[in-house]
Amino acid sequence: MSSVLKHDLCIPAEDPVPAGSFGEADRAAVYRAIETRRDVRDEFLPRPIPDDVLLRLLRAAHSAPSVGLMQPWNFILIRSAETRARVRDAFARCNAEAAQMFEGERGALYRALKLEGILKAPLNICVTCDRARGGPVVLGRTHQRDTDLYSAVCAVQNLWLAARAEGIGVGWVSIFDPDDLRPILGVPQETIIVAYLCVGYVDRLFDRPELEARRWARRLPLEDLVFEESWGEPSPALVGSRSAT
Secondary structure (H helix, E strand, C coil), rough: CCHHHHHHHHHCCCCCCCCCCCCCHHHHHHHHHHHHCCCCCEEECCCCCCHHHHHHHHHHHHHHHEEEEEEEEEEEEECCCHHHHHHHHHHHHHHHHHHHCCCCHHHHHHHHHCCCCCCCEEEEEEEEECCCCCCCCCCCCCCCHHHHCCCCCHHHHHHHHHHCCCCCCEEEEECCCHHHHHHCCCCCEEEEEEEEEEEECCCCCCCCHHHHCCCCCCCCHHHCCCCCCCCCCCCCCCCCCHCCC
């Protein structure tokens, strides 16, 4: 390697731009999107998503961080009623199996929940992870192989938050066997199906997570989940925060 090339590798391609916090209104908007994001199932409207808005959502997803800049994601846009019906059938089979895993009142509550909006949402998006993208050795993935999957999930979260800002709801459907979806969507065997999303405009949302509103689960106190320096050691920064809230 020439000395010029060695030298060039040490120089940033572009000068860094100034950092700094957002203005108060912009900062509040970011936190509002995070705090009011919901997993939408039954609140979708039939209104189609314009192409320019969909492009903004996909660009937000594509702007997600990825280990080694491998960008392992692909996005399959699904609008066909026939395709969505086949996916809905695959969900229904697995959902029936899942319902048998809960007994008594828990089982009755499970069966009463609306767990997907595959047919109601005008758009479905399947997010995949190409585990070979970037080659056999990827910077930052040498010792934690699943960081490509984590990167793809970051893309899902970016899309979800951008959708919230646009008044668009997203529902993540996870009750299916990926091998049932592969032939429907033509996903190669070596490519991982990370998320199947129902996407569409909404005019109402729960003021807290639906599963919390329906008493399936509750949000855990943050102070119980934050340790300092080592596992199990409470953080002084959060001591007393429960009583304060």
